[in-house]
Amino acid sequence: MNKLRRIQWDALLMPMVGVVLSLLAWQLVSGRVVQKVQPDGTMEEVKSGLVQDLPGPIQTWEKTSKYIVEPFAKREELDQGILRFTWYSLVIVAKGYAIALLLGTPLGFLLGLSKNFSKMFDPIIQVLRPVSPLAWMPLGVVIFANSGRSANELAALFTIAVCAMWPTVLNTAVGVRAIPQDYLNIARVLKLSRTKTLFKIMIPATLPYMFTGYRLSLGIAWLVIVAVEMLTGRIGIGNFLWNEYNNGLYTSIVLCILTIGLVGFLLDRAMSLLERRFKSAI
Amino acid sequence: MSDYVEISNLSKVFPTPKGPLRVVKDFNLRIRRGEFVSLIGHSGCGKSTVLSILAGLSDASSGGIILAGKELTGPGPDRGVVFQSPTLLPWMTAMENVMLGVDQVFYTASREERRQIAEYYLVVVGLGDAMHKRPAELSQGMRQRVGIARAFALSPKMLLLDEPFGMLDSLTRFELQQVLLDLWNRNRLTALMVTHDVDEALFLSDRIIMMTNGPEAEVGEILEVPFARPRHRKELLENPEYYRLREQLIEFLNTRAYTLKGQTPGQGHGPGPGSNTITMVKSMMAAEPVSRS
Numbered sequence: 359m360n361k362l363r364r365i366q367w368d369a370l371l372m373p374m375v376g377v378v379l380s381l382l383a384w385q386l387v388s389g390r391v392v393q394k395v396q397p398d399g400t401m402e403e404v405k406s407g408l409v410q411d412l413p414g415p416i417q418t419w420e421k422t423s424k425y426i427v428e429p430f431a432k433r434e435e436l437d438q439g440i441l442r443f444t445w446y447s448l449v450i451v452a453k454g455y456a457i458a459l460l461l462g463t464p465l466g467f468l469l470g471l472s473k474n475f476s477k478m479f480d481p482i483i484q485v486l487r488p489v490s491p492l493a494w495m496p497l498g499v500v501i502f503a504n505s506g507r508s509a510n511e512l513a514a515l516f517t518i519a520v521c522a523m524w525p526t527v528l529n530t531a532v533g534v535r536a537i538p539q540d541y542l543n544i545a546r547v548l549k550l551s552r553t554k555t556l557f558k559i560m561i562p563a564t565l566p567y568m569f570t571g572y573r574l575s576l577g578i579a580w581l582v583i584v585a586v587e588m589l590t591g592r593i594g595i596g597n598f599l600w601n602e603y604n605n606g607l608y609t610s611i612v613l614c615i616l617t618i619g620l621v622g623f624l625l626d627r628a629m630s631l632l633e634r635r636f637k638s639a640i
Numbered sequence: 641m642s643d644y645v646e647i648s649n650l651s652k653v654f655p656t657p658k659g660p661l662r663v664v665k666d667f668n669l670r671i672r673r674g675e676f677v678s679l680i681g682h683s684g685c686g687k688s689t690v691l692s693i694l695a696g697l698s699d700a701s702s703g704g705i706i707l708a709g710k711e712l713t714g715p716g717p718d719r720g721v722v723f724q725s726p727t728l729l730p731w732m733t734a735m736e737n738v739m740l741g742v743d744q745v746f747y748t749a750s751r752e753e754r755r756q757i758a759e760y761y762l763v764v765v766g767l768g769d770a771m772h773k774r775p776a777e778l779s780q781g782m783r784q785r786v787g788i789a790r791a792f793a794l795s796p797k798m799l800l801l802d803e804p805f806g807m808l809d810s811l812t813r814f815e816l817q818q819v820l821l822d823l824w825n826r827n828r829l830t831a832l833m834v835t836h837d838v839d840e841a842l843f844l845s846d847r848i849i850m851m852t853n854g855p856e857a858e859v860g861e862i863l864e865v866p867f868a869r870p871r872h873r874k875e876l877l878e879n880p881e882y883y884r885l886r887e888q889l890i891e892f893l894n895t896r897a898y899t900l901k902g903q904t905p906g907q908g909h910g911p912g913p914g915s916n917t918i919t920m921v922k923s924m925m926a927a928e929p930v931s932r933s
């Protein structure tokens with residue numbers, strides 16, 4: 359009983375201690391403005407600190423609280439609550455992610471099922487996989503240049519989908535190759551049709567691997583959003599970050615980073631919960 | 641009655657790093673319809689190899705098999721297979737696992753009729769209360785019951801069992817031997833069972849095929865098991881004939897399995913047949929008389 363309570367305490371207390379220590383370190387290295395009396399008697403504001411232009415936690419809160427306190431407010435196009443910006447980003451990420459799964463899962467199946475297909479395309483995939491979203495984006499713009507008003511949107515979706523697809527492709531392929539021969543023998547002995555073998559045996563057997571891929575893909579899709587919004591000027595949290603940087607409002611950068619991190623963390627937790635449910639069902 | 645299964649000059653060669661290995665050579669066997677035949681032999685002699693060729697999961701290097709007047713090519717649901725571990729699909733309930741095959745074989749029947757077939761066999765093997773559980777929720781023995789129900793539910797022409805009780809503890813093994821025997825008594829499916837256990841072979845079979853050691857293993861001797869059916873374990877164990885046959889089997893495995901191949905006894909590998917099931921059965925029955933029939 360006593361021990362149990364201590365464990366629960368630890369689980370809460372220790373991360374809190376970590377947060378406080380990090381805030382302290384942040385405060386220490388951040389820059390601040392001090393009043394300095396000049397030799398001629400006038401007062402002048404001088405920057406000081408280890409990283410002079412890095413706003414500290416207190417300053418960040420003071421300057422950005424309006425985005426947090428009213429997270430869904432829409433004052434102007436470029437002045438909205440932080441969660442409202444996040445929401446815009448999440449919507450496009452969801453779309454791009456959906457495309458990634460719809461393309462990546464069948465591609466993974468083909469790679470896993472056919473040795474020849476795998477020999478043909480695996481090298482290409484290995485080459486394309488490490489390419490940064492910053493490199494894909496311009497290509498997306500070129501490809502969809504003639505799509506009129508939705509060109510930017512399509513280019514963004516393209517970039518998210520292409521970058522996020524690979525973990526799904528590779529994990530699905532591994533999962534298909536790992537289907538136990540015994541399960542396939544059941545299909546052979548019972549003479550199941552191809553469709554039935556696929557849906558009754560192969561897909562369920564691959565599901566845990568597919569979900570690992572889905573979780574990793576979601577992480578990447580979210581990672582890509584900032585780059586995509588910076589380059590397309592599409593409204594969202596990444597775009598907000600970029601605008602504020604250009605306007606010299608560095609406190610907002612910190613706010614955006616924390617928000618992006620937190621959202622990414624929550625998405626990952628949600629996916630791993632889902633993943634665990636699927637794995638325990640098997 | 642004429643032969644229902646004809647295995648003629650079956651050979652299997654495996655490619656190995658040291659060159660081709662002829663595991664089984666000129667294996668000949670005829671099985672009558674409704675006969676229960678066991679295949680016994682030392683570990684690694686090629687019993688599973690023969691069985692998986694019969695199942696169509698592996699190709700013969702030469703020779704052929706005729707089942708019910710037709711040459712066998714490839715696997716099919718006309719043979720119900722039970723392996724040592726039942727390989728149930730873990731995402732399906734016991735019922736769904738059985739239904740997968742029933743749906744294939746009885747596709748002309750209505751859904752309700754098919755469900756009833758699956759349910760019937762699951763109830764007969766004693767899973768009436770557990771048929772909607774998934775394999776993970778079932779004990780090892782219960783899973784093998786599902787495996788048996790699945791094989792019988794196909795109403796196959798032939799039943800192929802590869803050490804179906806090999807992974808079970810002896811109490812469960814006795815229980816499941818009884819379940820298998822009861823089911824078999826209802827359908828009298830032609831069956832070929834691989835086993836290591838001489839008592840299991842004597843209890844279940846009409847004939848016991850003793851295989852010589854490998855490589856190039858073949859049929860060594862054949863033992864007719866004359867006990868009337870339905871059999872009861874207790875009566876068998878009180879029959880002196882039982883011990884005579886048992887002795888004959890062990891004698892073969894300990895000596896002639898080797899000498900027929902020009903080997904010296906004792907150079908075999910893996911667990912031998914010197915089982916101590918007899919003493920176990922006796923102590924078990926002293927504690928609780930077997931009253932099942």
Ligand SMILES: Nc1ncnc2c1ncn2[C@@H]1O[C@H](COP(=O)(O)OP(=O)(O)OP(=O)(O)O)[C@@H](O)[C@H]1O
Nearest residue numbers: 654655656663682683684685686687688689690910
């Ligand atoms: N795919 C394979 N490639 C090469 N050799 C094989 C292969 N499968 C089996 N063998 C060899 O064939 C021989 C017979 O194997 P098999 O599994 O049929 O024996 P078994 O009689 O069923 O043995 P056990 O009683 O242990 O199950 C063994 O020596 C084994 O090493």
Ligand SMILES: [Mg+2]
Nearest residue numbers: 687688689802
């Ligand atoms: Mg074997």
